[in-house]
Structures are given as C-alpha cells and as structure tokens.
Amino acid sequence: MSRQNATNFTSPLQFPYATVGTDLFLKEDVQVLAQAVDQHDHTTGKGVKIPSGALTWPITGPNGVVLSAPGGVANSLQVTSLMTVGPTAPTNTNIGLWVNAPVTANGGLAYGISVNQSLTAAANSDNLTLLTLSPSFVAGAFTNLTQRALMVNGSTYMSGSSGGITPQTLTLAGASNTVTGSGILRFVNSNSGGGVWDFGEINTTHQMAFRAIGSAGSYTNLTILSLLDPYSNQEIFGLGTNGAIAVNGTPYNDYLINVLGTNYHGGGHGAAFAAGLIGSCSIMAGSSHIGAGVLLLEERKAMQTSDSLTGLYIGGTWNLNGQASVATYCVVLAQPSGGTTNQVINTASGAYLSVGGTWTNNPSWAKDKVNIQAAEQTDMDRWFDWMRDAHTPVSYRHPVVWGVTDEHTQTEGVLGAYTEDHAYDHFGFLLDDMPQEIRQVICYDADGALPTKDVEGFLMAMVKVAGQRIALLESRIAVLETPV
Numbered sequence: 001m002s003r004q005n006a007t008n009f010t011s012p013l014q015f016p017y018a019t020v021g022t023d024l025f026l027k028e029d030v031q032v033l034a035q036a037v038d039q040h041d042h043t044t045g046k047g048v049k050i051p052s053g054a055l056t057w058p059i060t061g062p063n064g065v066v067l068s069a070p071g072g073v074a075n076s077l078q079v080t081s082l083m084t085v086g087p088t089a090p091t092n093t094n095i096g097l098w099v100n101a102p103v104t105a106n107g108g109l110a111y112g113i114s115v116n117q118s119l120t121a122a123a124n125s126d127n128l129t130l131l132t133l134s135p136s137f138v139a140g141a142f143t144n145l146t147q148r149a150l151m152v153n154g155s156t157y158m159s160g161s162s163g164g165i166t167p168q169t170l171t172l173a174g175a176s177n178t179v180t181g182s183g184i185l186r187f188v189n190s191n192s193g194g195g196v197w198d199f200g201e202i203n204t205t206h207q208m209a210f211r212a213i214g215s216a217g218s219y220t221n222l223t224i225l226s227l228l229d230p231y232s233n234q235e236i237f238g239l240g241t242n243g244a245i246a247v248n249g250t251p252y253n254d255y256l257i258n259v260l261g262t263n264y265h266g267g268g269h270g271a272a273f274a275a276g277l278i279g280s281c282s283i284m285a286g287s288s289h290i291g292a293g294v295l296l297l298e299e300r301k302a303m304q305t306s307d308s309l310t311g312l313y314i315g316g317t318w319n320l321n322g323q324a325s326v327a328t329y330c331v332v333l334a335q336p337s338g339g340t341t342n343q344v345i346n347t348a349s350g351a352y353l354s355v356g357g358t359w360t361n362n363p364s365w366a367k368d369k370v371n372i373q374a375a376e377q378t379d380m381d382r383w384f385d386w387m388r389d390a391h392t393p394v395s396y397r398h399p400v401v402w403g404v405t406d407e408h409t410q411t412e413g414v415l416g417a418y419t420e421d422h423a424y425d426h427f428g429f430l431l432d433d434m435p436q437e438i439r440q441v442i443c444y445d446a447d448g449a450l451p452t453k454d455v456e457g458f459l460m461a462m463v464k465v466a467g468q469r470i471a472l473l474e475s476r477i478a479v480l481e482t483p484v
Contacts, residue, residue, distance in 0.1 A: 010038050010045035013123075361453050375461060383438055384465040392433055395425040 002019045007024045008016065015032035018024075040047040042440035058068035058080075066080040082093060086100035119128040137147040302309055318328040335355055336342045350362030366372060397419040404412055419426065431439055431448050442454045 006036070008045075008048045013039060014044060116265075359452075364453070379437075380461050380465050384462055384469075385440075386435060386438065387462055390433070391429065393427070394430055395427050397425055 003016045003023055005014050013032065013036040015029055015036055017029070035264060036046070042048065042050055060066050065082070068078045068080060080089070082095060084090070084096070084098045084100075086102070088100055090098045099113065103112060115130060117130065119130065121128060134151045135147075135149045137145070139145055140450050201280050236245050320326045320328075333353075334345050337343065337355070342355050343352040344355060344357075347362075351360060353359050362368075398417045398420045401415045402412060403415040431443070438458070439448070442450060442458045444451050444454070
C-alpha cells in the first residue's frame, strides 16, 4: 500500500490519497475528502490558490456585480457597480461607494477613512493632488437641480457646474442655495433670520467680491463683513450692504462712515458719523444737541508729546486740467432750511454762521467769564490819542506765495492768504505801526492773530472815549453860548 497526504489542504481537512492502484480505499478518507470539498475556498489550507493568469476578465459575481481590470493599468481593479465596505449594504442603488464599517478607537484615534498615499513627482511642474473630485452632472431636460461635488452631514458641500468638472462653490453650513459665479466660498447661517455670505469671483467680470444675501430680501442695517475684538467679542470694524463702513460701531445704511471711538489702548470714546453720499444723505442724531448730516467729529486723542490734533483737515491739489474759468472751493456748505433753527455752521462755543451769511460770535455774558477787570480810563485816553494822532489807515493786497502744503505727500500749493487778481484791495491797518500795548489788547498772541471780539471791544472803547470828549466839548460850548 502506498499513499500521500494532500499538500493544498491542512488538518483537519488534509486527506490522504493513494499513489498506486493496489491501495485500499478507506471510508474515513472519503469523509475527510467530503469536508475538504465542502469548505474549499482557495484560501490557505483549503485548496490551491488561483494563479494570476487563471482568471478571465470581466468576472460577474453571483449578485450581478461585475469586476474588471481597467485596460492598460497594471495591478488595478475596477468595480462597475456599487462597492460596499462594511457589514451592511445600502437599500438602494443610487450610491457608488458605500462605507459603513464600524471602527473602534485605538490609542485615542479612530479613522473612518485614512488615506496615507505617497505622491512622488516625476518631472518639473508636476501637479500632486491627493484627492480630486470631478463629477459630471447631466441635467438633460430637467431643471431646478441640486448639484454638489462634496457634502458633509448635509450642510457643508461643494457644488459643480452643469455638465462640467470644475467645482464652483464651497458652502459651510445651512440649507440649499442658488449660487452663480465661480470659485465662491459660501457661509450659510441656518438660524432663524440668518443670511448668506459669499466670497469669490461672483460675477463674470473677473473681480473678487464679498456678497451678503439677507433673509427674505431684507438688507436693512445688514453687516456683510465684521471684525470682532477677541477679548470683548465686540465689533470693531464692519462693512454694510451699501458700502457703509463702521469702526467700533454698526454700519447703518444711512452712514457712509460710522466711527465710534478711537479705542487706543482701551481708551477714547469719540464719535464720528458720515451719512450717505453727497446729495442723498439722511440726517441722524449723532449727539444730544446736534444731528450728524455729512460729518460730526468729537474726540481726537494724542499718542505722544507734541502731537498735532486736527478735528477735520481738508486738503488736496486742484488740477484745472487746462480749463479756463474754473472755480475752486475747499469747503462748500449747503444752505439748511426747514428746521426750527437753521445755521450753516454751529460751534460748541455758541458762535455760528447764519443762513444770511453773517458770522455771529458767542454771547458776552459775565457768567461766562473770569478775571473781569475794568479798563483804566488813562489807558483808553492814551490809546485814543494814538488813534487820533498816529494811526495810519492803509489799503493792501496779499501776495501769492507757493510752497509745500503737505509734508507727507510733498504737495505744493499756495501758502497763507492771497488776494485774487479780480478782487479789490483790502482796507485796514498794520500791526507794525501799533504800540505794543495796543497789540496786546487786540491780538490773540505775539503772532498777531486778530480775534474779532477783541478788535470790536477795542473800537467800542475808542467810541466811549470819543463820546466822553464830545460831551466835554458840548458842555464847554454850552457855557460859552450862555448869555452874560
């Protein structure tokens, strides 16, 4: 008797077989052979492995799935229908790849899908991309379709163009929204009353844009861009739907610019409002006593020694562009009307420019002054004598002096006052001719600036002295004219 154990099966499925025709046939060998055949699946110990060239592509599985090798691609497998990874299969056939394998964390980590592929360049300017999504959406005759190349939890998705392969929009959170344009980053607020914010090449003019879409078509006071203080979570910069800009405030659509406080190092709470564009701005309350039409400025704050604080500086270069008879204005103030009080300029001191074009100084009540001292009669008499004997009225013109008017931009312009060619001569006086004691009465400081109230007060004093001397002469004349 001669026999040999099967080499492609292992215990308990390993069965012996005879090597010569005279070997006895045992029923126990048949029992083991039957079990080996029943459990035969070509795995180790359960039959011979299938050689690489023994299969003919494609292979059709018992459930109709077709496996094939893509033409010309070595070591590749193509599944022409649904592929499932996990213990359960989907209930319908509208999914290409179904992954539902449960994963338990190990060492603090659990991955649903982990891609650790190495991408190696083969030439200069190679494009190495780990994941490419290139769906083709075939709309056919159907409309109102939702096209998404990628979706996460039904709220974060990337959409694509109909019939194309280039993704258009990445949407973060929210429901389905119609998007036009290309390369858009979309944020959707799914809360009640929320809106949509788009960033990217929204139109076809190849311009980057930021767009806000309010709920139910509402655009009132909608902030489309907001920067928050990381400590207080308060808005420090905002951009409204109509181009309104806000710093430490809300970009109301009535304002072109809304600035609430400089907030340097946590300090400063000034206010500035600029309402709308010229010709279409609304007037809104900016403080307790005055409305903010075009501009209201309140607080400026020095940051270092010798800082120059300017509430409002308006400068620039007037380019006549070779045109004749051009009028240039630095500031144009519109004529207010319709209010209980109408003033072209109003100041906190109480001075104002009336609608009639008259500059009106602030009141001269004693309650608003300190260190009040009556002028000495001898001083007024001496000043009057100088006015009578030495004062020389003069006419003059201011010359045109050119120089740098802006140190930062090195812009050149006319320095100081000047008299236009078509204007009449000015009429007045020269401080050079006046005694120092009179200059100290009518000037603001040693530079010679002339406050109108001081000049007016000096002239009223001179009128008083003139009246006194006229009265004295009248009394003397009366004595002379009295009959003896």
